[in-house]
């Protein structure tokens with residue numbers, strides 16, 4: 001990382017969470033050049049529960065009846081709520097951002113994705129406030145690896161979010177894997193000139209190798225950010241397992257004693273270990289591990305994701321992201337034979353919907369389902385690359401073309417008894433993909 005001029009800094013004590021709370025918020029005043037901790041007490045937790053509540057309470061502490069959007073005391077607050085950073089609930093990755101708005105001169109809140117809120121929680125803070133107006137352009141860095149809040153001079157840095165976030169992610173990550181632990185909040189040049197400037201929250205997309213962005217776009221909070229002469233707020237997160245998960249809550253475990261499922265038995269765990277060892281438990285190869293597991297167990301059981309996370313230290317959220325993004329992975333057991341009905345354009349115009357209907361009827365399952373005996377799973381897929389013989393169906397490894405819905409039952413029988421003759425009009429042979 002190139003040498004940067006440090007304006008001010010403060011070390012802080014890293015702290016584990018207690019029932020979803022860090023019990024403190026961070027306050028950075030760029031006018032006074034101070035970094036302080038604000039206690040989060042039980043009263044605050046009970047009366048102002050959640051990200052929006054915390055932000056409002058912290059704002060009321062700072063402002064007075066004369067506070068305008070451009071007043072130094074107008075704080076930008078960020079908060080993640082008590083479930084922030086868990087992987088057990090939808091929406092637990094969000095950050096709530098508030099400030100007095102340049103557009104309405106009243107409180108405005110935004111709800112934004114990306115990793116900032118969870119990372120703030122992992123850094124040991126339930127919320128944070130940015131207040132004051134800096135006398136020089138600055139970048140604020142919260143480093144939860146070092147336990148350090150440091151504010152740098154940013155006179156020479158870019159303003160535009162897509163450039164700045166890439167640069168800062170590269171500068172504050174020590175290697176490619178660590179880029180996933182960097183979140184950058186920035187506002188862009190437009191926020192210098194308009195009242196509706198928004199905040200961009202970066203997250204590193206490791207598949208594409210670039211930063212991507214989520215926006216806190218309501219009310220012009222990006223304009224407030226730039227008015228404070230802040231170019232970026234960077235969070236460097238420690239790699240850690242999720243802070244708290246429902247199944248690990250001792251109270252829940254006591255109420256519902258846990259029975260071992262078939263997939264949790266020791267022999268399955270040993271087999272999973274062998275697959276992970278085959279890839280040297282290297283986090284770069286989690287997709288390959290998951291492919292092997294999918295092939296062996298016909299799905300990715302939850303216990304496998306836990307084991308990969310434990311052995312490779314890859315965040316569980318990433319593993320779920322992979323498992324749910326790629327069609328070839330399934331979190332539910334798939335049937336011995338996968339039936340795929342092509343719904344691509346060529347097949348669609350030649351009646352693919354009717355064929356899918358027939359398979360649903362004959363197999364007695366909806367699309368995406370698996371028969372009770374575990375023999376067949378039914379999927380609707382995009383182009384199978386054999387459009388010239390549309391409509392196309394793949395049963396197991398076999399591709400069949402010119403299929404008619406009345407042939408569906410025969411096709412299944414033919415697949416089950418490979419010697420049987422193909423129904424009239426059905427290609428039934430292997431096809432070279434385009």
Ligand code: FES
Pocket residue numbers: 342343344345346347348382383384385386387390391392
């Ligand atoms: S659209 Fe069905 S095979 Fe191409």
